[in-house]
Amino acid sequence: MSAAIKPFSDEFEEYGRDESRTSGEASSISFPTKEDEVRAILRKLHAEHVPITVQGARTGLAAGAVPHGGHILNTSRMNRYLGLRRDEQGRFLLRVEPGVVLSELRKQLGKKALPTAGWDQASLEAYEEFQAAPEQFFPTDPTEASACLGGMAA
Incomplete structure (x- = not known):
């Protein structure tokens, strides 16, 4: 093995x-x-x-x-935040691994403090815009906040 x-x-x-x-x-x-x-x-x-x-x-x-x-x-140990960008409508799109837990994402968004280690320059620039923007939230709301985003997507 x-x-x-x-x-x-x-x-x-x-x-x-x-x-x-x-x-x-x-x-x-x-x-x-x-x-x-x-x-x-x-x-x-x-x-x-x-x-x-x-x-x-x-x-x-x-x-x-x-x-x-x-x-x-x-996949629960795959819990990194990989990058951020804005789409044509100005929405923020956060790329994460499947083990990111919903409750942790909500906390990070509420504090406007995402872990940015390893992000490329475009993501860091979008992060500056994110910090200056009105509060953001993840719209999906399952019954269990300890769910991983990968499981929610599945």
């Missing part, structure tokens, strides 16, 4: 279920932190015909994050 892919053991038992209280089983699990790691994991498991369950914060009530064998790819 790849170093990023770990055997599923009792240590990871909580990842066999979500808020639906449904339980499943898996043979392996990974917690990638970068897109390259996701690609490498998917390539390896695809070649071996291993089914994959993608998880975020596991806050769903429909058992979508519950594995039924195979591998769990948990």
Whole structure:
């Protein structure tokens, strides 16, 4: 197994279920932190015909994050803010990884203090405009603020 892919053991038992209280089983699990790691994991498991369950914060009530064998790819550690831009209508568009948690995004937007490490110059310029603009908010409002944005999109 790849170093990023770990055997599923009792240590990871909580990842066999979500808020639906449904339980499943898996043979392996990974917690990638970068897109390259996701690609490498998917390539390896695809070649071996291993089914994959993608998880975020596991806050769903429909058992979508519950594995039924195979591998769990948990994206909760992919939680960086990647950049910001404005569209033609002047709206701010924030690019994030799938593990960003809604409640944390709301706090960041409320403080107008986004983590900008690694942003390109265009994003930093848009960030200056963001700080001078009226308060912004993320319009999607699910029932669970501890949800990851990737899970919300899924």
